[in-house]
Amino acid sequence: MSHARRQALIVRDGREGDSSALTTNLFRPFLVRHGFEVLVEDCLEVYEDEKLLAQTDLVVQCWQAGDITPGESASLRAAVQGGTGLVGWHSGLVDAFPEDFDYQLLVGGRFRLDPSGGGRHRVRLAAERADHPVVTGLCDFDTDVERYWPLHDPLIDVLATITFDGDDSRPGASTVPAVWTRTWGRGRVFASTLRCRPNGTGMTHERALIERGLLWASR
Template identity: 55%
Template sequence: MAPGRRQVLVVRGGWEGHQPRETTNLFMSFLRENGFRILVEESLEVYEDEKLLAQTDLIVQCWTLGDITRAESEGLAAAVRGGTGFAGWHGGILDAFPGEPSYRLLVGGQAVVDMPGPDRQRVRLSGEHPDHPVIAGLRDFDVPTPPYWVHADPLNDVLATVTFEADEARERPVAIPAVWTRRWGRGRVFVSTIGHGLDDFAVPEVRAITERGLLWGSR
């Protein structure tokens, strides 16, 4: 790696419905323009490469469903605790590796993908962290795809929410986290529930939040 440059590892694969290659490709030029050297892997075995992960400033993961081995999961978590950033969106980070509970502790949440909700989402920015660099200067916005209902960790700093209205099952409206950041050891974690596919990233605010989140998450 050239002196003064940061390295990003893009790990992509899993269910093709979330377009892991197409969506991660959207951010390649942005990352290069911000001084990153990019390494792309389409196998989770890279999470066992302790030396490589220690030299990596940011991991961007887009891997929906699938299985992760204990060694791979432990390698990823150890890297983040050591200072490597971890970032992702939608199912590529929140619906990855459903059989590995320790992964949930790392990302701070899990999607409950079969929870009925609206056909589109109104994303409301948090009033608790208005100056956070991921959302500063932005306003509430709409996204043309259904929101995720998530179970979220109280250690998260929630930057945006979506509202599920009351229905025959829910007695009252509830705001569900849509974007958050968190610290895990010395590492930073950025998670956005938004990013089902290319159409979501055509919304300027979604693109801006994701790009800012990648930079915030990096070592």
């Protein structure tokens, strides 16, 4: 008896020299190994294909340039509402389409500023969510990817945080979400503010979180 394979749709911008293709390609073998047929599109118009999205179990978005149309945005939100999962990381999801407030609500947050510069810092997993499938069995880790301060919906489920030290403007340390999930109707969304470098070198923790997020969010 045969079983239908799940379908994943990778939506990435096609700018020459951009890292979106290299980065998303890191996860294509993982998706195939877990029973997905993978379709790749380099245009946002695919979001208006309601029939395709209804048949799609997981959308993986890595889009860092250009605007989304109201129709594309509405169709994506409707698909997630109906059960299609949405996953992305860093600017490909969390900083995409800054003029679209409805899209930002769907994702659960967006980059606002990077007051920290570079430097190594700690990513702390939320102890109270240690039983969540995305983080169970994992531990806190250090990373040198840049920190971003996201504006976020208080209804997201925060799985990991980063901390900004106080400075001349802010007298105390501030802790903000770095990895979160949320539900949207019957759909699930996974978002990470952490960059995943195309070569994957030294990014085992960041990559593990994304891989778990892919499986968790899928229909």
